[in-house]
Amino acid sequence: MKVNDFMTDSVEFCEKTDSIEHAASLMKERDIGVLPVLEQGRVIGMVTDRDLVIRGVAERKNGTVDQVMTHNVISVTADTSAEEAVSLMAKEQVRRLPVIENGRVVGMISLGDLSVQPQSNDQAGDALSDISQP
Numbered sequence: 001m002k003v004n005d006f007m008t009d010s011v012e013f014c015e016k017t018d019s020i021e022h023a024a025s026l027m028k029e030r031d032i033g034v035l036p037v038l039e040q041g042r043v044i045g046m047v048t049d050r051d052l053v054i055r056g057v058a059e060r061k062n063g064t065v066d067q068v069m070t071h072n073v074i075s076v077t078a079d080t081s082a083e084e085a086v087s088l089m090a091k092e093q094v095r096r097l098p099v100i101e102n103g104r105v106v107g108m109i110s111l112g113d114l115s116v117q118p119q120s121n122d123q124a125g126d127a128l129s130d131i132s133q134p
Contacts, residue, residue: 003085004078006114007099007107013038016045016066020056023047023065034096034108037069042103045069075100076109085109 013036014023023035027049037045047069055061055068075098076085085097089111099107 001082002078003076003080003082003099003107003109006082007078007109008113009107011036011098011105011108013105014047014065015039016064016069018065020052020062020065020068024049024052027052035065036073036098036105036108037065038105043073043075043098043100043105045071046073046098073098073100077101078106082114086111086114 012026012030012032014026016037016039026035027033033049035047036043037047045066047065051068051070061067074088074092074094076088078099078101080099089095089097095112096108096110098105099109
């Protein structure tokens, strides 16, 4: 099975120049915990709810998403196998990955997406255990 079989293709995003408050409001409104960060339509980072709290609020920053986002984007393509995606999540200690084609976000894949499929459930559970380790 491929990432394309599991991914969510409706992806919310923000721009690197958006305010931290705007990103937080968007996450609250859409009930999501991560946003790809775009510049001229291309993914240049990821920002999580945790980034907003730890790197933004706790450090009393009230600037832009660029100040708190993760710049190193770990991603997959729609043709990546589900097993490879799970392995990458475990290795990189992340729960969600953007699905990118030609520099553009076409979807998001999460451990939750993968865990609902019987053939991926055990791998997703193992990856979550690995990610949850300190």
